[in-house]
Amino acid sequence: MTQILGFIILLPIMYATEGAKLPFFFDKLKTDSSLQFNLVMSGLAFFIYNELATYTLKVTGAVTASVANTAKRVIVMVYMAAVTGKELTDEQKMGSGIAITGVLLYALIDDLLKSKKKTKAA
Amino acid sequence: MAFKGAPDSVALILFFVFWYAGNMKYNEYNTAALNAVGGKTSGLTMTVATMQLGVCAVYAMIMWAIKLNPAKLFGLQAPAKQSMPNVTQADLIKSMKLAFCAAGAHAATVFALGGDPLFGQIVKAAEPVLAAIVGTVFYNKAPTFYKVCCLPIIVGGVAFASLKKGGDGSYSLKFDVTALVFGMLANAFAAFKGGENSKLMADKGIAERYGGVGNQVSVTQVTIHVVYKQCFHSTHVMLMCSSFYCLYSLL
Numbered sequence: 001m002t003q004i005l006g007f008i009i010l011l012p013i014m015y016a017t018e019g020a021k022l023p024f025f026f027d028k029l030k031t032d033s034s035l036q037f038n039l040v041m042s043g044l045a046f047f048i049y050n051e052l053a054t055y056t057l058k059v060t061g062a063v064t065a066s067v068a069n070t071a072k073r074v075i076v077m078v079y080m081a082a083v084t085g086k087e088l089t090d091e092q093k094m095g096s097g098i099a100i101t102g103v104l105l106y107a108l109i110d111d112l113l114k115s116k117k118k119t120k121a122a
Numbered sequence: 123m124a125f126k127g128a129p130d131s132v133a134l135i136l137f138f139v140f141w142y143a144g145n146m147k148y149n150e151y152n153t154a155a156l157n158a159v160g161g162k163t164s165g166l167t168m169t170v171a172t173m174q175l176g177v178c179a180v181y182a183m184i185m186w187a188i189k190l191n192p193a194k195l196f197g198l199q200a201p202a203k204q205s206m207p208n209v210t211q212a213d214l215i216k217s218m219k220l221a222f223c224a225a226g227a228h229a230a231t232v233f234a235l236g237g238d239p240l241f242g243q244i245v246k247a248a249e250p251v252l253a254a255i256v257g258t259v260f261y262n263k264a265p266t267f268y269k270v271c272c273l274p275i276i277v278g279g280v281a282f283a284s285l286k287k288g289g290d291g292s293y294s295l296k297f298d299v300t301a302l303v304f305g306m307l308a309n310a311f312a313a314f315k316g317g318e319n320s321k322l323m324a325d326k327g328i329a330e331r332y333g334g335v336g337n338q339v340s341v342t343q344v345t346i347h348v349v350y351k352q353c354f355h356s357t358h359v360m361l362m363c364s365s366f367y368c369l370y371s372l373l
Binding site: 022025028032037038039040049051053055056060068072075076080092095096097099100103106 | 193282
């Protein structure tokens, strides 16, 4: 109940803060089917992927989750490059490769070195 | 026990697949939604970010209303039961910081991806750097020495991705500033979110009230997380998003 109450209380605040552009947004929302579709779908996809990520985390543990998360970034980037038709520059490819390798190492290094210190994977 | 569906191992693989797929689709729909309102200069990025959470809120309320959570269908399993979390007002107040961080991370991510959907992701990959800094400074949880050694690799990678080779073969910095600034902001929020989350989960009372109504057999940290997400990716995130937006517009 508190959540729903909070939601009702906050709606006016949202109206107040989103400012002058809000009517424009709603006009567009009413008429633009691409906006409707993409907005609803992005919200749903956001909710569901977070939930599914949590299910997998529950079964596999933090380290697997962060490795999977790292792999996910690669896949998402390749996919988005394909969808938007935007090529990654060579520098971006190499740089993200290096960065992602770094993240992977960060997640795994303590286990690899059999350190007994247990740290929370980010 | 009622009909459950696919074995857990199969379900797990499917959860992984749909997690990735969902994330990919999210990025795609998000970019399309942002483009539909006029792109990064439209002044409506925050509205889109907030409204996405609005969709989440409606979805969560529908689940509470029908008392079913269909997400397990993605693993070919029967939908789990879903009741409203039995949290107290004090729990909610304690959770505000977390909700604020979650909302901030989401909003900043949308801004970053709106700036450049690809470079935004690269910047977001640097999250452990912020997590390490925030953990050390604010939560007294320093990463191990070896982990610290990995951080320059991450920073170096992101820095390299920001370079562009000119026609004369010399390198110059060229990147989307919005994606970098908001990506790092998102990382900072996410880092604080991690810290607040573990702080909150250490509180047994809250854990039980969030998790006790969850659909899993054991009250694991993650069950709590599931219920938690449902609360916070819904109404309270909207709440915090609004406050974040207040701050943002003041700045």
